[in-house]
Amino acid sequence: xxxxxxxxxxxxxxxxxxxxxxxxxxxxxxxxxxxxxxxxxxxxxxxxxxxxxxxxxxxxxxxxxxxxxxxxxxxxxxxxxxxxxxxxxxxxxxxxxxxxxxxxxxxxxxxxxxxxxxxxxxxxxxxxxxxxxxxxxxxxxxxxxxxxxxxxxxxxxxxxxxxxxxxxxxxxxxxxxxxxxxxxxxxxxxxxxxxxxxxxxxxxxxxxxxxxxxxxxxxxxxxxxxxxxxxxxxxxxxxxxxxxxxxxxxxxxxxxxxxxxxxxxxxxxxxxxxxxxxxxxxxxxxxxxxxxxxxxxxxxxxxxxxxxxxxxxxxxxxxxxxxxxxxxxxxxxxxxxxxxxxxxxxxxxxxxxxxxxxxxxxxxxxxxxxxxxxxxxxxxxxxxxxxxxxxxxxxxxxxxxxxxxxxxxxxxxxxxxxxxxxxxxxxxxxxxxxxxxxxxxxxxxxxxxxxxxxxxxxxxxxxxxxxxxxxxxxxxxxxxxxxxxxxxxxxxxxxxxxxxxxxxxxxxxxxxxxxxxxxxxxxxxxxxxxxxxxxxxxxxxxxxxxxxxxxxxxxxxxxxxxxxxxxxxxx
Amino acid sequence: xxxxxxxxxxxxxxxxxxxxxxxxxxxxxxxxxxxxxxxxxxxxxxxxxxxxxxxxxxxxxxxxxxxxxxxxxxxxxxxxxxxxxxxxxxxxxxxxxxxxxxxxxxxxxxxxxxxxxxxxxxxxxxxxxxxxxxxxxxxxxxxxxxxxxxxxxxxxxxxxxxxxxxxxxxxxxxxxxxxxxxxxxxxxxxxxxxxxxxxxxxxxxxxxxxxxxxxxxxxxxxxxxxxxxxxxxxxxxxxxxxxxxxxxxxxxxxxxxxxxxxxxxxxxxx
Numbered sequence: 001x002x003x004x005x006x007x008x009x010x011x012x013x014x015x016x017x018x019x020x021x022x023x024x025x026x027x028x029x030x031x032x033x034x035x036x037x038x039x040x041x042x043x044x045x046x047x048x049x050x051x052x053x054x055x056x057x058x059x060x061x062x063x064x065x066x067x068x069x070x071x072x073x074x075x076x077x078x079x080x081x082x083x084x085x086x087x088x089x090x091x092x093x094x095x096x097x098x099x100x101x102x103x104x105x106x107x108x109x110x111x112x113x114x115x116x117x118x119x120x121x122x123x124x125x126x127x128x129x130x131x132x133x134x135x136x137x138x139x140x141x142x143x144x145x146x147x148x149x150x151x152x153x154x155x156x157x158x159x160x161x162x163x164x165x166x167x168x169x170x171x172x173x174x175x176x177x178x179x180x181x182x183x184x185x186x187x188x189x190x191x192x193x194x195x196x197x198x199x200x201x202x203x204x205x206x207x208x209x210x211x212x213x214x215x216x217x218x219x220x221x222x223x224x225x226x227x228x229x230x231x232x233x234x235x236x237x238x239x240x241x242x243x244x245x246x247x248x249x250x251x252x253x254x255x256x257x258x259x260x261x262x263x264x265x266x267x268x269x270x271x272x273x274x275x276x277x278x279x280x281x282x283x284x285x286x287x288x289x290x291x292x293x294x295x296x297x298x299x300x301x302x303x304x305x306x307x308x309x310x311x312x313x314x315x316x317x318x319x320x321x322x323x324x325x326x327x328x329x330x331x332x333x334x335x336x337x338x339x340x341x342x343x344x345x346x347x348x349x350x351x352x353x354x355x356x357x358x359x360x361x362x363x364x365x366x367x368x369x370x371x372x373x374x375x376x377x378x379x380x381x382x383x384x385x386x387x388x389x390x391x392x393x394x395x396x397x398x399x400x401x402x403x404x405x406x407x408x409x410x411x412x413x414x415x416x417x418x419x420x421x422x423x424x425x426x427x428x429x430x431x432x433x434x435x436x437x438x439x440x441x442x443x444x445x446x447x448x449x450x451x452x453x454x455x456x457x458x459x460x461x462x463x464x465x466x467x468x469x470x471x472x473x474x475x476x477x478x479x480x481x482x483x484x485x486x487x488x489x490x491x492x493x494x495x496x497x498x499x500x501x502x503x504x505x506x507x508x509x510x511x512x513x514x515x516x517x518x519x520x521x522x523x524x525x526x527x528x529x530x531x532x533x534x535x536x537x538x539x540x541x542x543x544x545x546x547x548x549x550x551x552x553x554x555x556x557x558x559x560x561x562x563x564x565x566x567x568x569x570x571x
Numbered sequence: 572x573x574x575x576x577x578x579x580x581x582x583x584x585x586x587x588x589x590x591x592x593x594x595x596x597x598x599x600x601x602x603x604x605x606x607x608x609x610x611x612x613x614x615x616x617x618x619x620x621x622x623x624x625x626x627x628x629x630x631x632x633x634x635x636x637x638x639x640x641x642x643x644x645x646x647x648x649x650x651x652x653x654x655x656x657x658x659x660x661x662x663x664x665x666x667x668x669x670x671x672x673x674x675x676x677x678x679x680x681x682x683x684x685x686x687x688x689x690x691x692x693x694x695x696x697x698x699x700x701x702x703x704x705x706x707x708x709x710x711x712x713x714x715x716x717x718x719x720x721x722x723x724x725x726x727x728x729x730x731x732x733x734x735x736x737x738x739x740x741x742x743x744x745x746x747x748x749x750x751x752x753x754x755x756x757x758x759x760x761x762x763x764x765x766x767x768x769x770x771x772x773x774x775x776x777x778x779x780x781x782x783x784x785x786x787x788x789x790x791x792x793x794x795x796x797x798x799x800x801x802x803x804x805x806x807x808x809x810x811x812x813x814x815x816x817x818x819x820x821x822x823x824x825x826x827x828x829x830x831x832x833x834x835x836x837x838x839x840x841x
Contacts, residue, residue: 190806191810196809196810197807197810198810243634243635243639243643244639285801287805287807288753288764288803288804288805289749289752289753289805292749292752292753293752296752297664297752298664298669301661301662301663301664304661305657305658305661308657309654315622319622319625319626322626397623397626400622400623400626401619403622404615404618404619404622407615407618408611408612408615411611412608412611416607416608416661416662417662418662418663418664418665419664419668421751421760425605426605426606426607427605427607428605429604429608430602430603430604430605432602432603433602433604475630475631476630476631476632476633476634477628477630477631480631480642480646483643483646484646484650487647487650488650491654506673506676506677511807511810511811514677514680514681516677516680516681516684518670520673520677521666521669521670521673522664522666522669523666524663524664524665524666525658525659525661525663525664526655526658526659526663528658529654529655529657529658529659530655532654533651533654533655536651537647537651540647
């Protein structure tokens with residue numbers, strides 16, 4: 001395995017340093033033509049595959065180091081095993097990240113040679129020096145982190161965790177660095193003074209180009225997205241292993257791992273809608289014409305699909321909590337203030353109205369939000385109102401009802417048309433209900449989904465404190481829910497990645513470098529869905545294979561005694 | 572026994588879902604929601620029913636070996652099919668609508684590139700070659716005393732370019748630059764981001780309009796202070812449009828003199 005990885009790195013390094021030179025010597029080489037898919041789709045597919053692997057190798061170490069730290073802090077070896085298993089899969093997929101990265105560069109240079117060389121020249125230090133160095137440094141740290149796992153135990157564990165933290169710092173810096181050129185393509189630095197954009201970019205510093213409008217929002221969005229992704233893939237690993245487990249001990253361990261993976265995935269997912277909102281806000285702030293293109297015109301139905309996907313992901317993650325809760329003995333006695341249920345029922349209406357009155361970034365809406373969150377806690381302390389409680393199951397069922405309502409609000413468009421220019425009364429919301437299609441309503445729906453998920457986790461936490469959880473005895477359907485979450489999260493990443501790229505419209509670099517090829521148009525949602533599904537399946541196949549090779553077939557059983565480390569019944 | 576009880580639960584919840592769905596449809600009809608939204612509300616009711624059916628579903632039996640692998644493959648196929656079908660059912664934007672527009676927008680820019688110049692030369696050489704061949708063919712078949720008709724070459728940009736109709740070209744620019752996304756005109760387009768433009772020709776001169784397009788901060792419209800402060804009108808047209816395109820757009824805007832529409836008063840800024 002080491003030899004394979006080294007070979008891949010050498011190939012990648014040679015590719016990175018040699019390709020630009022080779023093309024520089026043959027400037028007139030015509031672009032290649034990809035059969036069937038066309039050039040743009042070929043680049044799209046390879047880039048998306050690379051991003052998925054990269055997201056995993058950046059997200060999984062965050063997940064792993066947190067798990068390792070929890071294991072160290074609580075002296076619980078199962079966290080340590082979880083962290084090591086996730087890193088094992090990461091090491092395999094690291095090679096795939098390098099491979100698809102190299103492939104991406106080759107395909108890009110072959111299909112868009114002029115633009116590729118233009119971009120490389122503008123970010124030469126990044127592509128030729130900083131990024132490769134960071135990648136090499138990350139590789140060294142990742143391999144040291146993995147191969148020193150067993151030797152750095154006991155008193156050395158703290159240092160091993162520090163190594164994991166260093167790995168994540170380098171990984172995050174790598175992400176931020178490569179996000180520079182990516183975000184530059186969406187929102188190139190704006191011209192200052194009387195200079196035209198072309199003149200300004202020719203003389204702009206590297207920092208001016210890196211620190212563009214959408215750079216930090218994209219960094220944050222991807223960082224949180226990667227943690228979500230890492231959590232859901234950990235859930236996927238657990239589901240596969242649970243399904244293939246032969247003993248109760250194995251099942252209880254992988255049941256627990258699935259729960260932890262889902263919890264971290266969902267925990268980060270809660271922040272994701274707001275990070276996405278921030279990115280969209282900055283894109284619209286950069287150029288107001290991007291907004292209608294995304295939300296009302298060519299890409300409006302992509303957002304409709306996104307609404308459906310996010311709704312399904314929230315439904316599934318809460319369904320997993322429900323299935324987890326059902327196997328807790330004594331859960332029937334767990335109750336919560338009825339005011340929480342009342343607040344949940346009115347939340348979309350109240351927050352929708354509030355955000356209409358005080359749209360972001362106005363701060364007044366935060367006061368209303370704070371009051372709504374704190375109110376049930378205060379009311380439940382008042383004598384006489386204390387006894388107004390509902391059972392955990394009733395609360396979660398009310399929650400599911402409101403998740404469906406919130407999904408409905410999120411998915412209600414202004415009109416069922418591919419562009420607003422084609423809107424007629426037959427497909428448009430009646431004027432009195434127009435607010436349903438606007439951002440305040442969407443924000444209210446997103447906040448309701450997040451709030452309900454938090455409430456469900458609080459209930460779960462209360463249930464495991466008061467009842468007895470039996471690991472390994474979860475409904476088998478829950479494993480399909482974990483698989484569903486990973487698959488849907490990847491699909492949604494593909495969809496939204498396509499949206500971010502398409503907001504450049506018919507430009508390689510928005511408003512700066514036009515794309516003169518015949519493929520510079522907005523593809524249909526159906527066409528995009530086929531390719532996104534294909535990429536998701538390809539990624540899934542590789543990840544499934546990596547899990548099977550590393551965990552199921554490739555390694556001996558851990559030396560730690562599961563009987564002592566994993567409680568079959570634990571409070 | 573458990574299966575019978577679950578079957579009853581499915582029946583009960585499906586019936587309830589249908590009743591709620593029908594009530595939603597009736598309510599939506601009375602409140603003037605178009606049929607497509609009525610269908611959507613019904614589907615949400617059924618989604619709710621499905622969720623509540625799943626909540627009370629009995630535990631699934633463990634699957635092992637080939638059965639587990641088979642179930643996974645079927646599950647993946649179902650998910651893939653569901654997502655592709657879901658995306659395909661939604662209204663689809665026709666790329667053909669956009670292709671012509673992109674061609675027009677990028678035509679002048681392409682012509683300025685080395686590749687564009689080469690393409691133009693090749694196209695002209697081909698055209699000349701075809702004309703020469705046609706002339707030669709006619710001469711040889713009909714003799715020298717013949718009136719040779721040569722098709723006039725017209726610009727492929729079409730619409731008004733050859734006729735020199737600046738206003739028509741400006742209207743093209745209105746469409747190509749997607750001004751309608753923010754400004755209402757002839758009662759169409761606009762999302763209240765910018766002022767309605769039908770009477771702008773009576774309120775601003777050509778020079779003033781040109782100044783506004785090149786430097787959006789130079790003028791603001793009465794009642795649009797907030798949008799002005801946020802710099803909503805993109806400061807990009809001086810980079811994206813050629814001078815002749817801006818002139819054409821200005822000519823079109825100056826021609827808009829419908830006094831029946833209340834276009835907000837422009838205010839000069841520093």
